[in-house]
Amino acid sequence: xxxxxxxxxxxxxxxxxxxxxxxxxxxxxxxxxxxxxxxxxxxxxxxxxxxxxxxxxxxxxxxxxxxxxxxxxxxxxxxxxxxxxxxxxxxxxxxxxxxxxxxxxxxxxxxxxxxxxxxxxxxxxxxxxxxxxxxxxxxxxxxxxxxxxxxxxxxxxxxxxxxxxxxxxxxxxxxxxxxxxxxxxxxxxxxxxxxxxxxxxxxxxxxxxxxxxxxxxxxxxxxxxxxxxxxxxxxxxxxxxxxxxxxxxxxxxxxxxxxxxxxxxxxxxxxxxxxxxxxxxxxxxxxx
Numbered sequence: 001x002x003x004x005x006x007x008x009x010x011x012x013x014x015x016x017x018x019x020x021x022x023x024x025x026x027x028x029x030x031x032x033x034x035x036x037x038x039x040x041x042x043x044x045x046x047x048x049x050x051x052x053x054x055x056x057x058x059x060x061x062x063x064x065x066x067x068x069x070x071x072x073x074x075x076x077x078x079x080x081x082x083x084x085x086x087x088x089x090x091x092x093x094x095x096x097x098x099x100x101x102x103x104x105x106x107x108x109x110x111x112x113x114x115x116x117x118x119x120x121x122x123x124x125x126x127x128x129x130x131x132x133x134x135x136x137x138x139x140x141x142x143x144x145x146x147x148x149x150x151x152x153x154x155x156x157x158x159x160x161x162x163x164x165x166x167x168x169x170x171x172x173x174x175x176x177x178x179x180x181x182x183x184x185x186x187x188x189x190x191x192x193x194x195x196x197x198x199x200x201x202x203x204x205x206x207x208x209x210x211x212x213x214x215x216x217x218x219x220x221x222x223x224x225x226x227x228x229x230x231x232x233x234x235x236x237x238x239x240x241x242x243x244x245x246x247x248x249x250x251x252x253x254x255x256x257x258x259x260x261x262x263x264x265x266x267x268x269x270x271x272x273x274x275x276x277x278x279x280x281x282x283x284x285x286x287x288x
Contacts, residue, residue, distance in 0.1 A: 006104035061159040062152035064184025071178040076132030078140040084124045089154045095124045099148035118277045181238040187272040188265035195285045201250040210267040217245045219261035260283045
């Protein structure tokens with residue numbers, strides 16, 4: 001026995017601004033009505049999946065590596081720059097830094113592709129600046145602080161690194177040097193290195209995770225036939241909040257024409273490495 005609604009049947013129409021209307025006419029079964037509504041629900045779901053892009057808080061898709069605010073007062077120079085790592089999820093992608101200097105107006109600047117970091121990730125870089133003789137990026141003039149997040153668009157999806165919903169924050173350093181560095185995902189980062197006249201030297205950025213720490217350089221001058229170790233020394237904080245420190249090293253390597261190396265940072269029983277994504281770093285003598 002089938003259930004029948006009499007003396008009416010169902011007609012459904014959707015009008016703009018009027019919502020959904022149902023009219024009933026004779027001879028239509030309850031079973032038919034259920035099928036109709038089930039079909040409408042599936043249709044709506046397909047529309048949502050097919051045409052609406054999604055926004056996600058980032059896992060491994062996009063991560064800040066480091067960012068810097070620098071100031072040179074005499075020419076009125078202010079710079080804002082940084083590095084970003086993204087998962088290579090497709091050939092067409094946009095990486096954008098979304099930032100504000102006054103908590104009211106937000107601006108966007110695009111990052112540019114640098115190169116691969118490993119088999120599945122890429123490095124991107126952004127840099128903007130202003131000075132006393134230009135109107136470019138006037139929002140940076142007289143900068144005191146900046147907040148920002150990173151947007152990564154690929155395959156009709158949008159991923160964000162907004163520092164766990166807190167946004168990233170940096171401000172002009174009160175002390176010399178007048179630049180302020182923050183780190184994103186890495187706990188230790190190779191900043192720079194030189195090899196000149198038998199001296200191998202450089203700087204390392206580390207997160208201040210614990211008061212007691214050791215920063216070590218593992219290096220070779222003969223393509224890893226032999227290895228040596230040396231320790232970096234603390235030279236001071238890199239921002240007003242003491243969240244990142246600079247460590248420096250200078251190693252005597254007489255006769256060396258190139259040095260390959262990696263960096264380790266040990267604190268609170270944990271060791272973190274920066275070995276250039278498994279490739280190690282290399283510096284060539286500028287005295288050649």
